[in-house]
Amino acid sequence: MKTLSLKRFISLHLSKGFPLTIYAFTLLYIVFPNGPKTLMGVTNLPLNASPEEIRKAWGPGDAGSLLEVAISWSKLEQLDPVTQFWIVHLWAPGLAILEVPLIWISNIFEVPLFWSLTFLTVSAVIGVSLVFKSIVRSSLETFVIGIIAVALLLSWDLTYILRDGVFYTEGIGYSLLLAGLGIMSLNILRTETRSIKPVILSGVLIGTSIWIRHVSDNGLILLTSLASIIFLTLYIRHGKKLKSVTKSRKKLKVQNPTKSVKIILATSFIAIAVTIPWRIVSQTVFDGVPLVMSSASAGVGEGLWIDEKRDPDYYWIPYNMNWACNIDQIKCNSINNLSTPLPNSEKTIEAIKSAIKNPVGYFLERGNFLFQTWIPGFNSTASIIWKTTAVIPILMSFLIVFFLVRIRDRKKWYLLLVWLPFIVMLIGQLLIIHFESRYFIPLRLLIVGLFISILNLFLVENSKYIIYFESIKNKFVNSLGKSKQQIESQQNEY
Secondary structure (H helix, E strand, O other), X not given: OOOOOHHHHHHHHHHHHHHHHHHHHXXXXXXXXXXXXXXOOOOOOEOOOOHHHHHHHHOOOHHHHHHHHHHHHHOOOOOOOXXXXXXXXXXXXXXXXXXXXHHHHHHHHOOOHHHHHHHHHHHHHHHHHHHHHHHOOOHHHHHHHHHHHHHHHHOHHHHHHHHHOOOOOHHHHHHHHHHHHHHHHHHHHOOOOOOOHHHHHHHHHXXXXXXXXXXXXHHHHHHHHHHHHHHHHHHHHHHHHHHOOOOOHHHHOOOOHHHHHHHHHXXXXXXXXXXXXXXXXXXXXXXXXXXXXXXXXHHHHHHHOOOOOOOOOOOOHHXXXXXXXXXXXXXXXXXXXXXXXXXXXXXXXXXXXXXXXXXHHHHHXXXXXXXXXXXXXXXXXXXXXXXXXXXXXXXHHHXXXXXXXXXXXXXXXXXXXXXXXXXXXXXXXXXXXXXXHHHHHHHHHHHHHHHHHHHHHHHHHOHHHHHXXXXXXXHHHHHHHHHHHHHHHHHHHO
């Protein structure tokens, strides 16, 4: 029996895992650009700083406040209703819960919190890469995915997630969401798979991601609602016909239309089930808004009508939170002069009405700030590489439309059903709330995820592009082989 030599064994495995290995080391370089001497992003603390030091350096924002909750829970202390309940009202506590065992590890085994949290974040990013790699079927897709991976490595998004924002919720939260949606897309693209495990896994990943980053909750609710309506509509219209399954090759190409909807519906139900404990606890223990992952939306209305002349020091003015006041000064004055303040929900409704009445003013106001904050310094100081990579998802959006027009397979609608609810609800939130550059990261990543999924379906129907790419690749490889032979022959002559 032939056995592989150690050298051959290593070379085989390196050739298969080499791109992923390079990708992983590049991620680590982003985290530690100066090696062990690297300081934490934003705070400039040493990497071995204690949880208490990190919390103090971050201050009262998202990262510091969630870490404060984690420190309290790690000591098995109850949260203070006056000084700490507001934290779990604003943000779902997933990251804080995740940080609790990491703090214990830091205290017992002296593993710095930054190291363990960074390890989990990098692992989550690599996990997402593996999920989308499993969608790929052709060398052309592999080539495109490679370009996307390089663009992400060079982007501000990944730099923020791994360096400046590792103590924020974006890194792990969005990685889990993308992995869950990616697995759900894979389940739709490969409907011949009968296993329930991928459905359960994708549901758990999406639900867990919402524990960590609650802004995806609205997308999940919309997804579940749409999938339920579509399933019931199909069932009512077609009735018993949906139960008949034919084994003929011709019919297999037009699969049971409820199969994909069932996958989506089951996944979304599992995801919601994962989030139910916090929906209940948030209301019953911490006096939060009933049955939501975060009570943050209840306070949005107040900032929309802040008059910069009356309150120039309001924190969110530089982030365009008061856009409603800027486009409708008359209504702004009347709202601020009311003897009895309007409830925040009514203020939000009034802001939407003003935007509808003055769409040009709204889009000019918001478009100006969008151009500034798409990434930090997008309109000025950002590097050309960051600007270029930030534009790529916009170009992908046009390609997605092109693919959808050309694809005949019904699966395209189910892939849209997977991704669009999260994209639409995210855009809906961004139309109202203040702008921060990090808020646009999930939008870009969700577009990338949808692009990869739709590309796979497009190339299945349009294999001529794969054949053309293979011919170019073979010509390139052959030319390299000839060049190598010429060099060797010249060396032999000498």
